[in-house]
Structure formats: C-alpha cells, structure tokens
Amino acid sequence: MEKPILIRVHPQDNVEIVVNEKGIPAGTLIHDQLVAREHIPQSHKIALKDFAAEEEIIRYGEVIGYAKEPIAKGSWIDEHKVRLPQAPELEALPVATRIPAEQSPLLGYTFQGYKNPDGTVGTKNMLGITTTVQCVEGVLRIAVEELKALLPRYPHVDGIIPMYHSYGCGVAINAPDAVIPIRTIKNLAENPNLGGELLMVGLGCEKLVPERLFLDIPQDNLVLLQESMGFRPMVEEIKAKAVKILERLNTRRREVCPASDLVVGLQCGGSDAFSGVTANPALGYAADLLVRAGATVLFSEVSEVRDGVHLLTPRTISAEVGQKMKDEMAWYDHYLDLGSVDRDANPTPGNKKGGLANVVEKSLGSIAKSGTSPIVDVLSAGEKVRKKGLTFAATPASDFVCGTCQLASGITLQVFSTGRGTPYGLAMAPVIKVSTRTELATKWHDLIDINAGTIATGEATIESVGTDLFHYILAVASGEKKTWADQWGIENALCLFNPAPVT
Amino acid sequence: MEKPILIRVHPQDNVEIVVNEKGIPAGTLIHDQLVAREHIPQSHKIALKDFAAEEEIIRYGEVIGYAKEPIAKGSWIDEHKVRLPQAPELEALPVATRIPAEQSPLLGYTFQGYKNPDGTVGTKNMLGITTTVQCVEGVLRIAVEELKALLPRYPHVDGIIPMYHSYGCGVAINAPDAVIPIRTIKNLAENPNLGGELLMVGLGCEKLVPERLFLDIPQDNLVLLQESMGFRPMVEEIKAKAVKILERLNTRRREVCPASDLVVGLQCGGSDAFSGVTANPALGYAADLLVRAGATVLFSEVSEVRDGVHLLTPRTISAEVGQKMKDEMAWYDHYLDLGSVDRDANPTPGNKKGGLANVVEKSLGSIAKSGTSPIVDVLSAGEKVRKKGLTFAATPASDFVCGTCQLASGITLQVFSTGRGTPYGLAMAPVIKVSTRTELATKWHDLIDINAGTIATGEATIESVGTDLFHYILAVASGEKKTWADQWGIENALCLFNPAPVT
Ligand SMILES: [Ca+2]
Ligand SMILES: [Ca+2]
Ligand SMILES: [Ca+2]
Numbered sequence A, B: 001m002e003k004p005i006l007i008r009v010h011p012q013d014n015v016e017i018v019v020n021e022k023g024i025p026a027g028t029l030i031h032d033q034l035v036a037r038e039h040i041p042q043s044h045k046i047a048l049k050d051f052a053a054e055e056e057i058i059r060y061g062e063v064i065g066y067a068k069e070p071i072a073k074g075s076w077i078d079e080h081k082v083r084l085p086q087a088p089e090l091e092a093l094p095v096a097t098r099i100p101a102e103q104s105p106l107l108g109y110t111f112q113g114y115k116n117p118d119g120t121v122g123t124k125n126m127l128g129i130t131t132t133v134q135c136v137e138g139v140l141r142i143a144v145e146e147l148k149a150l151l152p153r154y155p156h157v158d159g160i161i162p163m164y165h166s167y168g169c170g171v172a173i174n175a176p177d178a179v180i181p182i183r184t185i186k187n188l189a190e191n192p193n194l195g196g197e198l199l200m201v202g203l204g205c206e207k208l209v210p211e212r213l214f215l216d217i218p219q220d221n222l223v224l225l226q227e228s229m230g231f232r233p234m235v236e237e238i239k240a241k242a243v244k245i246l247e248r249l250n251t252r253r254r255e256v257c258p259a260s261d262l263v264v265g266l267q268c269g270g271s272d273a274f275s276g277v278t279a280n281p282a283l284g285y286a287a288d289l290l291v292r293a294g295a296t297v298l299f300s301e302v303s304e305v306r307d308g309v310h311l312l313t314p315r316t317i318s319a320e321v322g323q324k325m326k327d328e329m330a331w332y333d334h335y336l337d338l339g340s341v342d343r344d345a346n347p348t349p350g351n352k353k354g355g356l357a358n359v360v361e362k363s364l365g366s367i368a369k370s371g372t373s374p375i376v377d378v379l380s381a382g383e384k385v386r387k388k389g390l391t392f393a394a395t396p397a398s399d400f401v402c403g404t405c406q407l408a409s410g411i412t413l414q415v416f417s418t419g420r421g422t423p424y425g426l427a428m429a430p431v432i433k434v435s436t437r438t439e440l441a442t443k444w445h446d447l448i449d450i451n452a453g454t455i456a457t458g459e460a461t462i463e464s465v466g467t468d469l470f471h472y473i474l475a476v477a478s479g480e481k482k483t484w485a486d487q488w489g490i491e492n493a494l495c496l497f498n499p500a501p502v503t
C-alpha cells in the first residue's frame, strides 16, 4: 500500500488533508494514534480527534465550521458534517492594528517592457479596439479578421484585441451602479499593454456615448458606424484607422525597466483543498517578493475574501483603507441580499468535490495569495490602481469578471492558481497558471505553467516555488518565456461587471 | 424649397411628424392654417394647435405626455417640452375584453425547411455547440476554428455555432432568478435551426452541471475538459464528436413545409419617430399575414411595451394569458426598482434625436409590430414557444438579450426594424432588417433588406410593404434569398438575461 501523506497547515488545526492521489483506504494506519475509519479522498479532511456535536473544526488556525453531529477521530469530514459559521461582523473589525513591518527591499530586478507615454509599462504591445456598444460587434469582427491577415507586416505588434461586451445600450445607463461597467470600459482602453493608443468603434445612437468615456476623441481614433455609407465603408474605415496605429505600435521596442514597473494580478479558479496549502501560499510568497521589488500586486474576489476579512483589515495601512475594505464587503453583502443569495453560494460542486467544505474554508485558502505585506489600498471594481505595493481590488470571484476588472485596474500580467483545472487565458495580458497538485500538472502538461503540487509532497517548499514563480513572472513579462495560454492562443472573452438592470 | 411632407397617424392626434430628410425650416407654410414657427427636424413633432401648460399631447390617438409649458401652434415639440404620464396601473387593466375576431385563414403558403425529429422545422441546418461555462471558451474557439476549415466537406451544413456565454460559474446558481439564464441555455440548444442534435462542452467543476440542462447525455454528445489529458486532446475530442454530427447534418435536405411551421420573432432597435409609422406597422401587417397562415409570431421588449400595455391586455385570449402579461410587467417593474431605475431609462439619446420624446411615444410605436391578432400566449424570458399565433415573449428590449431570448423560445427567423440604423445580425437565425426611412435604406444599401420608408412618402402603403415582407420571409426561410447580415456574416454574440447576482 502507498504510504499515507497528510498535511497540517497550522499547529492548532484539528484536521489534516490527504495528499495521496487516490485518497487513503479505510483502515490505513497513519501513525500510532490515528487510523482512517473510512476511505478519505485526496484533498479531503480527516478528523484528528473525536468531535462532539457543535465543536469547532479548525484549519489554518481558524474556525472553518462546527460539527453538525459527533464525528469520530479518523473519520472523513465531508461538507455535510460541517455547519457554516457566521460571517465576520464588519463594523466591529479592527483596522490597521497589525500593519506588517516593511520587508527589506529587493534591489536590481528588472524586466524588458514597453514604456508608455503616461509612465506605465506594458508586457505586450497590442492594438486595443474599444467598443461603446454590442451593436458594432458583428461588423468589427469582420474588420478584425481582415486586420489580422495584415499583422505579418507589423512584426513588433503582439496582436489585436477588440473589446466586445454586452454593455452600452439596452441598459440602465443612469442607474447608480452603472458607474462600474462604464469605468471598466474606459480603464480597459487604457491598459498599459495597449501602448497608450486609442481606437474606438461606436454606433451613433447608443446610450454609452463616446464622450462619456473620453472627451474630445480625435477623428482618427473614432469610428461611428451610423456615419458610414454602408457595410464595406464601415470595415474600410475601421481598418484604415487601425493601420495608422499599427504602424506606430510597430516602431516600439522593449526596454529594460525596474521590476517596480510591474502590475501583477492574482486570481484563483477551480479551487480545491490544496489551493490554500500549495499554490496560493506560493503566490503569496511571490507577491511578497514583488512588493519588496517595488511592484504593484492586486488580489481580488470579494465573495472569497469575505469570510476571512478579519485577517485582512488589521493589515490595512490606515483607518481609511480599512474602512474602504469594509465598505466593499458591505456593498457586496447588500448586492447578494437583493438577489436573495446565500453567501455560501460561492463554492462550486468542484470546490466541494475538491474538499472545500464551505466558503470559510475556501476563503482562508484564497487569501493566502495575499502573502504578508501591508495592504496599501482598496479599489472598487474596475478602478485604476493608484499605489505600488499590495492592493485589494474588490471584484467578483468569477474568473472572467475578476480578470476583466483587474485588466481595467491596469494589470499587465496575471498569475492564476487552479486545483480542479481550467484552461483560462486572457487576450490582454499573459496568464501564468499554477497548479495546486502534481497530478493536474502532469495531466495538463501543455496548459499548466508552474506546478506547486510539489509543496504537498515535500519535493519543494512554498519558498522555492514562490521564488521560481517570481523569476518566471519577470521572464514572461519580458517576452522571454511564453505562457501555455499564449502559446496556444487561449483567450476567454471579457466579461463586464454590471450590477445594474438591463432594460 | 422642398414641399413639406407631414404625417398624422390617428385622426385625434394633435401633432404631426415631419417626413422631409432635412426637416422643415422656420416659416414653412404647411397649409392654410399651419406655419412652422421654427426649424423642425425630420421625424420630429409639430404642434397642430396651441397647447396650454399641462394639456394632453396626443399621438396614435393616445396621450404620450403633457405640455410642460404653453406650446404655440407650429412649434417644435421636443422631448424637453413633454412631461411623462404615469405608467398604466397594472391591476386595474381589463384583460381579454376586446379579443380580435379571427381573420380568414391564408391557405397554401409554404417554404422549404429542414424537418426535425421533434416536429419543429428549421430555416437553416447548423451545428450548435452548447457550453456550460465560460471556462471552456478559449479552447472551444480553437476547436471551432479548426472545424470551420473542415466545413467544405459538409456542403449541406450552413455553419457552426458555438454558444459562448458568461454564465455557468461565479454566479448565484440557486438564486430565484437563476432559472432564467439556465432555461435559456437549455432552450438555445434545442433551437430548430440546430437539427435536434446536441453537442455540449463543459469543464467539469462548474456550478451549471450538464445534468441540470439535460439528463443522461450520451458520451458522444458531451466533452468535459477536466477529463482530457491536456490541451490538444481537448481540441481533438471536441472535433471528433462534432464531425460525427456534421456527417449526420450533411445528409439532411430541405422539404416543402406549410408556412404554419414558421416561428418568426419581431424586434426593433435604434428606433426613431418613423418606427411607429412605417416599419413597425408593416411588421404588424406581415405578422397578421403569418398568423393567418397558421405560423407562430413572437413580439417582445417589456420595457417598450409597458407604457402601451393597456392596449394589449384587452387583446389577450383569456384571463389567464392577460394575467400572465400583467405578471411579467410587474416582475420587470420590481426588477427596475431594485436597481433604482427610472422606467423612462429605455429611450436612448438616438431615440430622442430621432424624435421620440419618451418611453410612452416609443412604446406606442413599438407595439405596432404586434399587428391586430389575438394574443394567444405570454412567455417568460427564454421559455419555449407553446402555441401557434401571436405570442408576447417577455424579454428585455436590449437587441442582443431580446434576440437571445427569442432564439431560446424557438424562433427560426427574425425581422428587425431600425430607424437610426444598426448592422445587427444573429448566427442562429436569419435576420431581415427593415428600415423606417428611405435615407437609411439608401445609405446602408448593403445592410437594409427592406425599405419601409416609402410608406411615409406615399410611394407605398403599410399593406404593400407588409405583403412584400411576408413573401420575403418565406423566401429567406427557404434559403432562396439571403439577408445582408448572412451575406456578410455579421453575427452579434449571444447575451443571456441574468437578473441574479454574480459571485
Ligand atoms: Ca477564486
Ligand atoms: Ca476566480
Ligand atoms: Ca468524457
């Protein structure tokens, strides 16, 4: 029989996680004091003691729930045996009470980036095409198809990104929450990977008028289809204006830039119980290195952070930033209430199959991505990043909505951890995919960039994988290494966060 | 000077609409009793009398608003001079009180359609690929690209439609309103233009599990990416399963079917003041012909129907159907309330520029599409059509959301009227675009299929354009004529209606 491998994250934990791929069979002798009473699947929890009903179940040194019934030592603690605790009461949370001390700066790290006129630096050199409304999409698709055929003439341009979305008309443009999708569209247009250039395609009668995004757009940068004399003239006008920008973009070259010019987004998707033990702590370690090198790091996913927010508010650098974090949580609580949604709606069937009993356990694993740095700022969904260091960008956890919001905030690269596995990719920025388990990295050898599963088996450490990831980020940002998603051209569509009604 | 042309729709109207392309200049003598006091733009309203403040402004024989201030005869009545009336109180509305008499049946009309095993009939023969979650989109795009290169081997197949959407995970799957996007995805998969075949691509850990859409999906019809050994195997599995279906689809041929097998959706977008005078009444006339021929006709757009609903509830065939119509209106009122949205949020800047002062005026023009038949059924968003005859399918007015919901309801062809102009097209069904003005049809000669602007100038009548449209529908449904959108391949993305929160 295979040797049983189990991991415990915190000395106070009264559960451990099974590492073995096939789980451990009933009767497995784990050590003198512990025998598995039943089959326990990989990444699921075993009881280290006898639990009375209502006794605390502790993981990460935190209460992840209460035993619904007595649970005997050596049993499998699956989701049905765990009662969800209350979400932390927001008002009472301490803010800025345990601001981490500044870590020693990491000097001398650089990457090869594209410098923009506004001081930002891109990791790619792409033509972005902003749309004001979905009405233009059918025509723009055809123009982009024809433009892509011209790309060999512009070898220094990495690609063309039409920003399709379903916003712009048939929406409540003056609803209080309309500010979210509108600023997201605007800020996406200014992502550093788009070189400071603007090309906008609108219809002409939509609610989201171009001037609501940018004042005084020069004629060279704007196409309004209703001003065209038919379909082919529309396509030709888009192409002519795009080609002028492609010519300018093609003259750009990478230059040595300090690592502090990087803006890196962190995300997880398809999580399992290893996410919080292997991949996310490694992301957190890399995040700390990036912050020490002066870079900007964003972590997100409100509904996953909500149940661990009491661990984050003390790390905010001021009462103001702490309050902003509480405000974002409260906004989301209210938003879910309006839709009659339970907060435990976040974990997916895959999460639960992967051993995450509930949103609390998922949260504690998710926030491991944030590392140990002070939280210097909190952004609302789609707001532009304002400070170097670690920022909480409040976005939904949905991989596509979070990715879109982080791109609007200005990330130029994303690191994405996955346990169950997703082939996720973004057109606008490279996505480095980190697996939580070795089995996934082996099976998806042509999709997973970094394997953090070696941390669970003892072949590597959080520090070693985190350091590798840090160096990999610099190489990908420099265009020296290509992520698998970029290698294959795997691109998920943008997905705006629009909490306001459609009409 | 050009001869002034004005139109009045109803004898009780106290305003008329300017037809002349450049409007009419101040001082224009319209007739003995009427002189334009100021420049009045095309499709805008002129006052036929002196209005006291708060006096009723009447168009279509209905009150579209009240004069905010005294308005002198011959003045331009622009949106700023019109106060919005109250929306009709739903509870008090009479239902089934003026059920139109059945019109004489139209016999002998047929089209060449594709007969499906379930008795429905398609106007196209396409391979649809259902997705359970956006995670699969990046991989599926690449597989579809490669499949399209194989299409020349299947000359009787009209195309491949991957159904990308942003639903499936990161959403509140158990929220009360989640039923809407879920049934839409399911019913889209069963659209008659997809030949009764099913191919579904899922990830494996998403919230929208395949079994929630269809029970017992055979292995040949389902691909779960997490079961694949990497990227290329995913692509190959999708292609292999798709090719089997393409082979079956390629054996299908069109057959003569009665016109009663047609399911036609009606929509308007980019409306102007002519929409309700030319194009929409012509659509209404064609709708009556279709109903007389035994076909199914859907009209939609709740937020545009809301202010004219008092004209529709009396036409419902039973108290039950009338109540369902009220319930749908009430649901939407509540939905807009939750988002703090004003009901007059529907008209766009383009609508207003086009002479539509408010949502009431827009509504009265919009419901002209429904013709004069009894309303036999009311569907909630994305529900499948149940009856032949005229059905109100309650959807948002957004062109893409409405189009997607109507496709889920089972339309096999859409007729789309536009005043300001939009290049709208759907992948899943042909879209016939009807312009409200001759100028648009001339300018967009390669986008507009039918010009209803001739009705305003007296060159044609509602009856003649409506009859032409009826014949054109049969020809397009038969594959004998191609719409401009299909000619160019103009395809707007699907857009699900998801009123529930994202997480
Ligand atoms: Ca996550
Ligand atoms: Ca996520
Ligand atoms: Ca399978």
Ligand SMILES: [Ca+2]
Residues within 6 Å of the ligand: B267, B268, B269, B270, B271, B301, B304, B366, B397
């Ligand atoms: Ca409309």
Ligand SMILES: [Ca+2]
Residues within 6 Å of the ligand: B267, B268, B269, B301, B397, B398, B399, B402
């Ligand atoms: Ca519409």
